[in-house]
Amino acid sequence: MRIFSDAAEDEGKRLPQIPLRMPPVLSMPRPLCLIENDGSDLRVNEEAKNILCRISEPVTVVAIVGKYRTGKSFLMNRLAGSNSGFPLGSSVQSKTKGIWMWCRPHPRTPGHVLVLLDTEGLGDVEKGDGRNDSWIFCLAVLLCSSLVYNSFGTIDQQAIEQLHYVTELTKVITLKSSDTRDAAAERKSVLPSFTWCVRDFSLLLERDGRKITEDEYLMMSLELRPGEDFTVYNLPRRCIRSFFHSHKCFVFDRPTSKKNLHRLDEVTENELEPDFLGEAEKFCNYILRSSGTKTLTGGITVTGAMLGHLSSLYVDTIRSGSVPSMDNAVLALAEIENKGALEDALSRYECEMAAHSHTFPTETELEFYLMHWKCRRGAIMVFKARSLNDPDQRYLRELKNQIRKRKEEFMKKNEDLSREVCADLLSCLSISLQDGILEGRYSPPQGQKRFLRDKLQLLEIYNGLPGKGVKSLEALENFLHQHRSTEAVILRAAERTTQAERQMAESQYRAVQAELRRRAAEQQSRDLRRSMITQSAAHQQEISSIAGRMEENRRRTAQETRSLLSHRLQAQESRLSSSYQQSLDHLQSRIEELRRQNRRTEPDNPGAGGGCVLC
Structure with a gap:
């Protein structure tokens, strides 16, 4: 189970690896400010961003917003499974400035990280710029x-x-650089779920004498009123209903x-009210169970590293005075992630x-190419695992x-080392020949035959001998070429050597050269055939991989379509249910009114003939 580190594969354990990512939980015993706010300007805290950038796992991000001094930090600490962590203010002064972050292993989803974001209180009287609250909310x-x-x-x-900050979403958040007709439906697939927590609630959950649930209470409060006179009244309600895909x-x-x-x-569990503890447990269970992994347009799953880059992209966009666009953010994020994926893949290839x-x-060259193709395949797998939105490849x-360039460098290293090994080997083997020449062992009349016999023995x-490498034949040809002049001197020194003997020596030399060239050609042909077979297999594997990605994209698109349809159906059901409830309430009120009218017109003697209008 991998939560905070890149666990090495069995094969990878034998090879030098890219440095493992440090477990961020070790670096975050307490929350850390992610986005700093001095009241007029926003900045990303690089220390917090670096912690996120070391998280390669998918993240579930839960953010809490609301008025200052309403107990937001206390709820976030409960989600983190702690009584302390995010600072709790004990006075009218807000304790949280900017957006604070706390990364924890997800208690319900192995292999995921829970990122808790506690925002500064909205409406703080100490802040001088009201727009600041809107940016904090939108971030x-x-x-x-x-x-x-x-x-x-x-x-x-x-x-x-x-x-009212939610109404700013329509002004400062665009899903694409140019919104499409179906932008509202697409927003629901990437924007968060919405949960409203009402603190110190003291009313009865009833409507017209009927008990209602918390969710019914929320949707009742978000009901729209018909007519142009209610435009301002309906605006925040319409935004909440349309921007968030679920409401709790x-x-x-x-x-x-x-x-x-x-x-x-500081209080213990015994000092907390049982009803509060029960509702807090329900809240935590719901959030941890229902909060999905953070995703972007196109179904892109966000990792901790991507979340860190997104924070910088959004803050930089806001500071420049521009409008954050999710589509533009995805493009910028893809550029960052693909460059990182390229570097990781190259590092993997070079390490292996x-x-x-x-x-x-x-x-042989084939042995080198098999090694290269194996490392190349591993590098491409590393790239594809991290790359993002690279449709044109x-x-x-x-x-x-x-x-390919790195391969040429390693090939040259392999060839140069082969030349060096062969040169050293031939230098050692030719010592006896050199000593024989110096000692006059190859002087006439039998010196030439003795020299040819020793040379053939050297060649055998x-x-x-193994381990000579891919340039063994080339090195041998160079060696023979260098010693051809020495052999010519021995032949000329042999005064009694007949023309036939000289021709026979030349013929033997040409036969040796021809045999060397034949072996080289056969080896090259075998290597070429095997290389073509290996490349064909690699290309076939790439085709299968592309087909697999296309099928995965098709399934993901179908899943997104089903999700959008489900959201629309739920919205329609909610509207129909609300309309039906209103009609039912209206009908019930009308029945009660008719009954009251009937009782008022009914004579003292029921048998006088004044029947009930409902009977």
């Missing part, structure tokens, strides 16, 4: 997969008006007695080839070009 929406809105008291008109509500009693509210991070280089020189082609020993 939370852009970065999270589950948005929690925390308020105090009840869901009434004032509470919804305080959520929790109502909380006061957590503890008033005297303990200022020290919530360097690990194999202890076997240099290889006996520009980065994949660049990777293959870079690998050389050909029988």
